[in-house]
Amino acid sequence: MTDAPCNSDLDPQSPTVVSSQPTPSTNPGRRCRWWRRGITIAVVLLLVLWQRDFLCWALATPLIRSESGANATAILLIQGHYPFAEVATFLTQDDHHRVLIEASPQGRLERLGIFAPAEETGRKEMVKLGAKPEQIQVLDWTGGGSRSAAIQRWLMDHPDEQLLVLSEGFSSRELRWQMDRELPASIARRIAIRPSTRQLYDASNWWQTKRGTIAFLRGWLGLILPVIRCGQQKEWVECNPEQFQPGPG
């Protein structure tokens, strides 16, 4: 067998013949190509491993949106995220500062009284940390609608207020996009989004914990899915109690 040069199959000048006969898999040109590919993949993998920390940081950074919110007069606590100590510090800076605790539609566990509603937990913790009752308000959208619509209503009712939303770090960009998409520009401008400091991970170490990895994936999915769906969102429906079937079926 004669040795073919590695780039013989890539020569742009030579016409290619599509043969009706099956090409033997031992074709030296093809073998060379696979070698080249293998080496490229190995080099890329080595680079990825070598620069893993930097790459992970670079992948997480676009998910984080941190706005100063220096003029904020109120803070919104997102359900499921509890940076109470940070909010308490904000409230002690000025008696006119207030905290909005989100009350979203209740799930099965809240309805059954097994899980205390988030606003109840929030209120209790804030009072424990020294917040005055008049500083605590509830952003209620239990009746339906969305968080954005509830924020819009509240900001329209309080035209002098600037709102700071403390969110989980990797959801902050998604939240900003959501606000910009769903609210009029004049309202969206009065909202600042900032990751809370109460986190067990950040862009520099998220891959070391399960919680951080899940938050990272959720952050990217939150940005990608709305684009793929093109606005077509299926409705989240809770299981019907009859769906919990014990026996044959």
Added chain:
Amino acid sequence: MQSGAVPTGTRLSPRSLRWRRWIRRLVVVVVLYALHPLLFTMAGRWLNVGEPLNAPVDYAFILGGDVATRPFQAAAIYRAGYARKVLISNISPSADAAEGLIPTEQMLQREILRKRGVPDGDIISLARTVNSTRDEADALKQFLDEHPTATVAVVTSDFHTRRTRMIFRRRLPQFRDQIWFVATPTDGFGADSWWHFKDGVLWYGSEYIKLARDFLTAG
């Protein structure tokens, strides 16, 4: 034509060849896009190997993870007389639970069972602290070593049943015929809609990754 000359095919310029290749790729992408609901549904259904209980078992064992649905399924099994008692595991608390901001999963499971008519005396908490499905299999093994004739219905989310079955069968081969796997539906999405939701993509996607991991690392 000269004798012995065999026509080998049509001559194509490299550019035509490249175009052909791109068109072929485009067709594959279009077909995959058109078929994605079917393919995703099939992928979702493949994960579910849950089986209906045809006969009563001694214990219904709730796996940790989705406290909003699995304990309800176990309670339904108990109330219908398909299980005599309910086993819950000692799941290591989340950061929020450790700070006392929310109850632990074990506390929630117990409370749900109570509210759904399972008396306290029929709820057994396994002592071993668990952090994964593998740990839960080990906790059940420890229990079954002390109750070698007991039959158990393992209650978990529908998409989690295949991996659970694989792990439990590998870790408890001697009890293989005493364990059934019951699928619980998930709130919000199922095998036919999971790819529309952030949590759906996360749960079903990670389930495939974990399935591959557990398959390769012998569960």
